[in-house]
Amino acid sequence: MPLTNVIYCGVCDFPAEYCEFSGKFKRCKAWLQENHPELYTKWYGDVTEDVSKQLAESSIGDEREEKLEKALEKLERKQQAREERELAKKLSSKVVIRREARTKRKCMIAISGLEVFEIDMKKLSKTFASKFATGCSISKNAEKKEEVIVQGDLADEVEAYIHSLLEEKGMKEVKVEVIDAAKKKKKAETTTTPGSENKK
Amino acid sequence: MFRKFTREDIHTRSNVKSSIQRNLKAKLLAQYPKLEEVIDEIIPKKAQIELYKCEGKIQLYLVNGEVLFFQNFDELIPSLRFVHKFPEAFPTVQVDRGAIKFVLAGSNIMCPGLTSPGAKLPEAPGFEKDTIVVINAENKETAMAVGKLLMSTEEIKEINKGHGVEMIHHLGDPLWTFSAD
Numbered sequence A: 001m002p003l004t005n006v007i008y009c010g011v012c013d014f015p016a017e018y019c020e021f022s023g024k025f026k027r028c029k030a031w032l033q034e035n036h037p038e039l040y041t042k043w044y045g046d047v048t049e050d051v052s053k054q055l056a057e058s059s060i061g062d063e064r065e066e067k068l069e070k071a072l073e074k075l076e077r078k079q080q081a082r083e084e085r086e087l088a089k090k091l092s093s094k095v096v097i098r099r100e101a102r103t104k105r106k107c108m109i110a111i112s113g114l115e116v117f118e119i120d121m122k123k124l125s126k127t128f129a130s131k132f133a134t135g136c137s138i139s140k141n142a143e144k145k146e147e148v149i150v151q152g153d154l155a156d157e158v159e160a161y162i163h164s165l166l167e168e169k170g171m172k173e174v175k176v177e178v179i180d181a182a183k184k185k186k187k188a189e190t191t192t193t194p195g196s197e198n199k200k
Numbered sequence B: 001m002f003r004k005f006t007r008e009d010i011h012t013r014s015n016v017k018s019s020i021q022r023n024l025k026a027k028l029l030a031q032y033p034k035l036e037e038v039i040d041e042i043i044p045k046k047a048q049i050e051l052y053k054c055e056g057k058i059q060l061y062l063v064n065g066e067v068l069f070f071q072n073f074d075e076l077i078p079s080l081r082f083v084h085k086f087p088e089a090f091p092t093v094q095v096d097r098g099a100i101k102f103v104l105a106g107s108n109i110m111c112p113g114l115t116s117p118g119a120k121l122p123e124a125p126g127f128e129k130d131t132i133v134v135i136n137a138e139n140k141e142t143a144m145a146v147g148k149l150l151m152s153t154e155e156i157k158e159i160n161k162g163h164g165v166e167m168i169h170h171l172g173d174p175l176w177t178f179s180a181d
Ligand SMILES: [Zn+2]
Pocket: A009, A010, A011, A012, A013, A014, A016, A018, A019, A022, A024, A028, A029
């Protein structure tokens, strides 16, 4: 007895026949057409008008079917709006890498702003710990937001890795800001008053 | 059951010892006898079952990083990914098209959604109360949810009011989207 092989949608991850309920139907259909054209033709035909008629041959009757279609359309609009909002938020946010002095010779790197980009900080800290063979932890900063702390002077390496991670997630345009607080502090001792460097 | 489940709810992860692994498989078979013919394909003899102990006494069992079944009390409950591999093994009911949206939102299933023309219940004697059932939908081939009968299928037909199935796990819930890594 062979195992069943279900086709999961590459967009919404539902079994493809449930895409209409995912709120991402338009993109789901485009995916199906690309990846499983025979199923696309079978389910949605060439003319989209026929689709709703085909689907309307369900037991729940025209009126309820129409209501359902409307609800599903609304779901899709909502989903789209939400995704747009999320994307806008991501694009207007940035990751901040701060180099801080720990002792006179040693420093550490604090990375904040990751939560917006759905980057798993626990995983990232494990990756850094093994990649750079150093101590790495998660702690809360002054704004009570979590940040990843890497021990050692690794700002450049961390920056490169964060860039590659963002690119992997299709968010190449996201800004990564590097602040060298360790250096500034030294300068601060001689030239400016402390506090002014925090403004940046 | 998984409405609010997140990675943070996983307390410990461990490998299941081979003796216990055998017991687990035997238990699965006792509960779902039709799995007999495919069990070694789904959980190969050499596979390592992992156990994730989670908040709320939920235990997830994974093979190759995929949750195959889980446990809250005594019974083993298949994940949808497992059900999809071999749906014949599980007691199944079907809801009408109108109920799909609500099931996917995590609601319990009302009796009329199980007795209307687009729905399907087994013929008498049917399934007992508390049976773990797979939930299919009108005009769909794959299962969309797993639940527990709040009354026997005969009672559902007879009473036809109120909640018939308690929702446990559905397409799109955090268990469905969970990935081990
Ligand atoms: Zn889809």
